[in-house]
Amino acid sequence: MTVNKKISDFVVTEVIPLESFLLSNDFSTLIEKLDNLREAVKKKGWWTPYLPKNDGGMGLSLTQFAEISEILGTSPLGHYVFNCQAPDIGNIELLRGHGSPDQKSTFLEPLVGGNIRSCFAMTEPGKPGSNPTWMDTTAILDGNEYIINGRKWFTSAADGASYCIVMAVTDSKSKDKYGRASMFIVTSDNPGYEIVRNISVMGDSGKGYFSHAEVVFQDCRVPASSLLGNVGSGFILA
Incomplete structure (x- = not known):
């Protein structure tokens, strides 16, 4: 067989x-x-x-x-x-290919082992998720931290996820629209990260892995080491 x-x-x-x-x-x-x-x-x-x-x-x-x-x-x-x-399989590939050694040990290994779940936040209200060059969420460098502000939705499986990989604009003035955004890893216990709701799809808001959330980043501070890949590589990685 x-x-x-x-x-x-x-x-x-x-x-x-x-x-x-x-x-x-x-x-x-x-x-x-x-x-x-x-x-x-x-x-x-x-x-x-x-x-x-x-x-x-x-x-x-x-x-x-x-x-x-x-x-x-x-x-x-x-x-x-x-x-x-999805979205874990995509996040696993991102971390395998572009994660730092610390990111791999902290976020990749338990994800591969099935011990945790993750989510990916790119789509925003009023912005098509099919166009990752068009977003309002920002990540501003402040010393050795980035401050993330913005709103995402249809963030699949955010409910119960241990962390979120988020796309945010790091250089809004870049002439290269494909180099404006970067990716960051945000743990779900970060005080600046909030799941607002699970969005109803065909009358069912779902729960846990079977859900699509609206999430808010409000003065969400993450260490510079949370950057996944290089600054401005968000579009390429996506």
């Missing part, structure tokens, strides 16, 4: 039956059951299938992962159980 067939059978017999609990309850009631499935996936060697084997993954090519992803996509819980769900 091929790995794809084994994974398909696992999704059908173990993951899909949990969907009825998701439809009748909120995400928090499923966490224990999902954690058990995640442990089972780890033991089978299917965890984070997109990562190299040296990093704890299956070492699949993009095409091979696409085939697995198609199988996991048959359930809204599939990618989560295998720790390859």
Whole structure:
């Protein structure tokens, strides 16, 4: 039996039956059951299938992962159980490619291990998230800190996330519109970071991983070491 067939059978017999609990309850009631499935996936060697084997993954090519992803996509819980769900999978790639050693040990390793969740904040009210050159949120350097101010929304999975990677303008006067923004890591316990609400989508505001939040950064101070990548590289990284 091929790995794809084994994974398909696992999704059908173990993951899909949990969907009825998701439809009748909120995400928090499923966490224990999902954690058990995640442990089972780890033991089978299917965890984070997109990562190299040296990093704890299956070492699949993009095409091979696409085939697995198609199988996991048959359930809204599939990618989560295998720790390859958005926005975490994108944040993992950002941190693997551009994070400092400290950022990798603090934010990447527990994310890869499935011990925490993260979120990504770019889209703003009145601004299309498809255009990362158009945003009002700013990050101003003040000594050895950045002060972030702005409002984001449809920040998927912010509810319960341990940290947020946020796009903010660091040089509004730059003639290169693609070099105006940078990315920063903001922990959810930062006093300048607030989840205002989970936005209702088709009548359901959701909860936990299955939610899209409006978040505010108000005089949100972060150390300069929270910068992800280089100053002005936000568009390229996005």
